[in-house]
Amino acid sequence: MTGPEKDFDWDSLTFSLTQTDVMYVATCNLGEAWDEGEIKPYGMLEIDPAAGVLNYGQGIFEGMKAQRTLQGRIALFRPEENARRFQRGAARLGMPPVPESMFIDAIEQVVAANSAWIPPSGRGALYVRPVLWGTGPIMGVAPAPSYTFCVYVTPVGPYFRGGLSCIDLLISDQFHRAAPGGSGEVKAIGNYAPGMMPSKNAKKSGYAEVIYLDAVHHEYIEEVGAANFFCIKDEVLYTPELTGTILPGITRDSIIEIARHRGYEVVETLVSSKFALAADESFCCGTAAVISPIGTITHGDSKSVFGDGGVGPITRELYNALIGIQTEIAADPFGWLHAVDEELPLNLC
Numbered sequence: 001m002t003g004p005e006k007d008f009d010w011d012s013l014t015f016s017l018t019q020t021d022v023m024y025v026a027t028c029n030l031g032e033a034w035d036e037g038e039i040k041p042y043g044m045l046e047i048d049p050a051a052g053v054l055n056y057g058q059g060i061f062e063g064m065k066a067q068r069t070l071q072g073r074i075a076l077f078r079p080e081e082n083a084r085r086f087q088r089g090a091a092r093l094g095m096p097p098v099p100e101s102m103f104i105d106a107i108e109q110v111v112a113a114n115s116a117w118i119p120p121s122g123r124g125a126l127y128v129r130p131v132l133w134g135t136g137p138i139m140g141v142a143p144a145p146s147y148t149f150c151v152y153v154t155p156v157g158p159y160f161r162g163g164l165s166c167i168d169l170l171i172s173d174q175f176h177r178a179a180p181g182g183s184g185e186v187k188a189i190g191n192y193a194p195g196m197m198p199s200k201n202a203k204k205s206g207y208a209e210v211i212y213l214d215a216v217h218h219e220y221i222e223e224v225g226a227a228n229f230f231c232i233k234d235e236v237l238y239t240p241e242l243t244g245t246i247l248p249g250i251t252r253d254s255i256i257e258i259a260r261h262r263g264y265e266v267v268e269t270l271v272s273s274k275f276a277l278a279a280d281e282s283f284c285c286g287t288a289a290v291i292s293p294i295g296t297i298t299h300g301d302s303k304s305v306f307g308d309g310g311v312g313p314i315t316r317e318l319y320n321a322l323i324g325i326q327t328e329i330a331a332d333p334f335g336w337l338h339a340v341d342e343e344l345p346l347n348l349c
């Protein structure tokens with residue numbers, strides 16, 4: 001429980017791993033209850049080479065942020081939603097679900113025990129990474145006999161240090177992220193490695209990320225890498241509807257609610273690439289980047305520039321509204337903040 005060095009340089013933080021003091025680990029056998037779980041020093045885990053997660057990808061993850069708010073409190077943002085998504089993912093991958101109260105309790109404990117690692121208000125956040133793996137050995141393709149639920153955290157910098165800036169995206173004509181009936185709507189670990197090569201190639205060509213179209217018609221926008229997509233036309237927001245192949249982002253859901261609360265019409269529908277390319281503004285969103293304004297989208301030989309290439313006014317308004325709630329600069333009319341008590345009693349081993 002030492003925290004960062006006295007002269008730790010918060011402004012050097014990016015979205016990368018900085019080891020913190022402690023993590024949380026719980027285990028369970030298939031068909032039995034979870035054990036108590038414990039807080040232990042951050043470090044290596046031992047794993048059987050025949051573990052289900054290593055051989056067959058039986059694993060899911062979550063991502064959320066704990067922020068030091070303007071009021072000095074520590075706040076999580078809608079962690080109950082992450083808990084529910086984690087349960088749906090566990091069910092889809094044949095894993096024992098982590099009860100919501102256990103999930104929230106584990107996160108509160110890890111965040112409180114690592115509170116010295118939460119950046120000062122406005123200079124970043126503590127990124128919280130819950131994972132659930134089939135860690136028991138299994139040879140046949142079947143659910144592992146035992147499971148590990150682990151939560152670790154790392155401080156991350158603000159995504160946009162110099163204020164919001166636009167990104168350039170490329171629509172992929174070669175790759176898809178998810179197919180109907182697959183696992184696209186859960187944060188299954190196996191969904192992410194296949195996107196690394198397309199993303200890396202796009203970056204080599206100067207794009208920030210790829211946009212995936214649906215795998216059936218190759219016409220409708222699904223996601224931007226691992227972020228959800230929005231576009232705005234005549235002051236109406238459009239976002240791909242949740243068809244089972246799209247990850248139901250909590251940021252996506254929050255933006256829909258905030259926009260409606262502010263009087264905007266929001267339509268969840270099939271969003272064709274043709275429609276999106278003709279929009280006035282567009283952005284992608286997720287926990288890490290919050291809202292990333294899109295400056296251009298390239299598809300084959302055509303390149304679309306949104307507005308004058310700068311950040312659109314509605315995109316900026318929604319970004320300020322969401323950040324405002326998360327950092328307690330603004331009121332929280334939806335009751336989304338979940339305060340964490342720094343003095344939480346710990347389940348220390």
Ligand SMILES: *Cc1c(COP(=O)(O)O)cnc(C)c1O
Pocket residue numbers: 063187223225226227228247248249250251252285286287288
């Ligand atoms: C996590 C994730 C998102 C964003 O979800 P949030 O809950 O907003 O962080 C979007 N798409 C994919 C594929 C993701 O994995």
